[in-house]
Amino acid sequence: MKTHRHMDNRELAGLFRALASALEIKKKNRFRIIAYQNVAASIEKSPQELKDLWREGKLDQVPGIGKNIAAHLDELFQTGRVKHFDQIFRGLPEAMFKLMEVPGIGPKTAYKLATKLKLNQASTAVPRLKRLAQEGKLRRVEGFGEQSEKDIIQGISEFHQKEDRMLLSAASHLARKILDHLQKSPLVIKAEHLGSLRRQKDTVGDIDIAVATKNPQGAAAYFLKFPEIKKITDQGEKKVSVLLKNGRQVDVRFHPPDEYGSLVQHFTGSKSHNVKLRELALKKGLSLSEYGIKKGKSLKKFASEEKFYAALGLKYIPPELREDRGEITTKVLPKLVELDDIKGDLHVHSDIDIQTSHDLGADSLKNLVLKARSLGYQYLGVADHNPATTNHTSKQIIAIIKARKDKIDKFNTSHENKMKIKVLNLLEVDIKPDGSLAVPEQGLDLLDFALVSIHSSFRQPLKTATQRLLTGLSHPKAKILAHPTARMLNRRPPVNLDWDKIFAFCLKNHKVLEINSSPERLDLPDSLVKRAVDLGVKLAVNTDAHAADQLGGIASGVAVARRGWAEARDVINTLPYAKLAAILNL
């Protein structure tokens, strides 16, 4: 495995997984192997680049990194190599780590194939393996037969068409279709989605579904009639896994209703939540599984999750919290913010054409307000993008903003707005690469307030980007930092930022961080929301809707807030208008 000084989190996670696999081949202590796997998982979860944390001496903030691994990382970031890691990899063919990317091939298989078949070059290992399998030469290796040749060919084709994780919204939609199908069968007593989808994680790998049924075989046979199924990949007594025509995997579990509670608990995860829960249980002499709670040889079953948690002496833990972020050991669980707490949306785009270089909204003030009323809102922050700076003078920009203000003022007092919904005159203003705002002073004066955000130069180094952002946010009219990391899921990584600094600044200057609900953003990410909440930094859950029918999408942002342990008091747009106006000095 090649290492270098500038490894990013994705590469580092891969490195630690490879190290774990290498230790497995060398039959080292299995807890040491798990320790390396834990580090990999922890790096994958980290919202900040490890190298940035290292530079600031904060590696100990990352769970799973102890003294030893911190020292190895220090060596890595300084020299680009780690002697101890080189030693772990010594004698192992590089190609095995490439082979392990194929589904179904783990460390043992990869090692065996790479050595016995003399697959020495990582870059050609996979195609060569495929050819050997097709030619029927794989079965000569001990432990391999005709079927494993087929499996490997299949695995390689899946490896080639490996797709990104689904956006949460897409996964919800897909799960809905499958559940609708299942619920038509009289054999299905209950069915629901589990896994990361139930925990409302921002992206979802595959769809997990639980079915309560007295007839597992029959219900499974019914499920297999779902028309989108391309092929069955796994089929046992309690579980069916299929690949859909769209390339997505679906796992469905069929259990009797009296053990449905533990089933749902188990497959909701997360894995690390369950591990922590089982460690806790062990100390009480109990053993947990999807079947229930074992004490000695007797098994107690649970029809509901509430009773399952209660049997461990715990309050019910909402799925969004089950990420091993302290939810098991905490004395008091937060009273999470709910959709019904939201009193307004502070980031919505209208069709008022102010000659911006970004997207215009599709709907009029009137239609937006109608929709807002249907959601029970008290106010609506209309925050169009600022007018383009390239083809307007400062004077022109100010004039455009003035005209827009007049329009909103008129709307607020007109008969059109009898809905008693206060429309706020906001703008979403670009923070330019140097930290200045894209709207001149007199233009900002005309607003109730501004949301500020980054729409360009996403790759500035940590210090520059942090300073840029704080400069933009320091203007008195700038109250909310919109989509703070500027990430786009599966498309663009977050901007590198010093979050300790940003949180401290927000706290001191009463700035608010947005949780942007649009499906491809979900920004601020949940792990940073948690840190903001811990510190007392205020949040605003907004849609960034570009059409009236997107206002309902705020549920996704509320889910992110919940995953970050936010209560209603942490979110400013749960406040009634008078209180909101007071804290924002409107």
Added chain:
DNA sequence: GCCGTTTTCGGCCCGACTGTTTTCAGTCG
């Protein structure tokens, strides 16, 4: 390897499914 309001030493989750076996190892979640 890491980790700790019952521990700085002695712990570290639990099971399904598959293929090639002749009782189980490997992979996955």
